[in-house]
Amino acid sequence: MSHRLSTTSSIGFLFENVTSTKQNSTMLIFNTIHFGIVVAKLFILCYIQTISKLLCVILLNFVTVLYTAGHVCVCFAMTTAHRATFVPAHGGTGKNEGDLSKLSKQYSSRDMPSHTKIKYRQHSQGHADELRNRDFRRELEDRERNTGSKRRLENNYDDPSSYSHDKKVRYEKVSYRNPDDDDPSICEEEDDSNDSDEDDETAQLMAELERIKKEREAERKEEEAKRKAEEERVRVENILRGNPLLTSNKQDFRVQRRWDDDVVFKNCAKGIDEKRKNQPAFINDALRSEFHRKFMEKYIK
Numbered sequence: 001m002s003h004r005l006s007t008t009s010s011i012g013f014l015f016e017n018v019t020s021t022k023q024n025s026t027m028l029i030f031n032t033i034h035f036g037i038v039v040a041k042l043f044i045l046c047y048i049q050t051i052s053k054l055l056c057v058i059l060l061n062f063v064t065v066l067y068t069a070g071h072v073c074v075c076f077a078m079t080t081a082h083r084a085t086f087v088p089a090h091g092g093t094g095k096n097e098g099d100l101s102k103l104s105k106q107y108s109s110r111d112m113p114s115h116t117k118i119k120y121r122q123h124s125q126g127h128a129d130e131l132r133n134r135d136f137r138r139e140l141e142d143r144e145r146n147t148g149s150k151r152r153l154e155n156n157y158d159d160p161s162s163y164s165h166d167k168k169v170r171y172e173k174v175s176y177r178n179p180d181d182d183d184p185s186i187c188e189e190e191d192d193s194n195d196s197d198e199d200d201e202t203a204q205l206m207a208e209l210e211r212i213k214k215e216r217e218a219e220r221k222e223e224e225a226k227r228k229a230e231e232e233r234v235r236v237e238n239i240l241r242g243n244p245l246l247t248s249n250k251q252d253f254r255v256q257r258r259w260d261d262d263v264v265f266k267n268c269a270k271g272i273d274e275k276r277k278n279q280p281a282f283i284n285d286a287l288r289s290e291f292h293r294k295f296m297e298k299y300i301k
Contacts, residue, residue: 121127283289 123130286292
């Protein structure tokens, strides 16, 4: 019995030694790795030999430590929009909100009263004091007087014939008395020559007037003939149109094209042999599909 206990205790001691040896070896491995990492970092820092790159490496190590420590800093910076509300909103559970006979107390800002003050006329906007002190009668008379003077000036500027007429009258009055009119014989001869010249001019004017009248009469007759010819043509054309034998439309025997001649999916089943016609096939057209054909044969024909 004692031999068994001693054996069991020796086995347990060995097991504990082995376990402790494994733990020690594991810790030794981790310590060695950690020491190697530290030595490598120190070697890199010594090799860089610049303050700026040294600070960058220190900052990189600091960020690595924060990231390995957990997402604590990140969690504090996250939004709370995904979280449920602590007190959810309940519609229609307030006082008198379920009673349809009660008027709603909700109103829009556009329904609020606006322009609650009357705007009065300011000065230089036809204020009552200004109108009270004005003399409208005098202003009206001045305006009429100015308008009349402006119209007279405009008429004088726009009608230059009045000036020329007055000038012509004055010239005739001044030149009416000719100093060469002392000899009566000379005056009679000049009067006879003037009369003969006036008769010749009158005859020429009458001949010219007669010629113009004849030309206008010929033009009028020509226009009248053209008008009558046009009326006759229109009358004959109306008569011909009223005859159904002459105005019957000629029949067009050409085959009219269908509205769907140029569609994309036309004659989809063309080229299928007789053996495959009995087999169901997919056609990208609802009207020529197999289901539609069977439906029409069963219920419509």
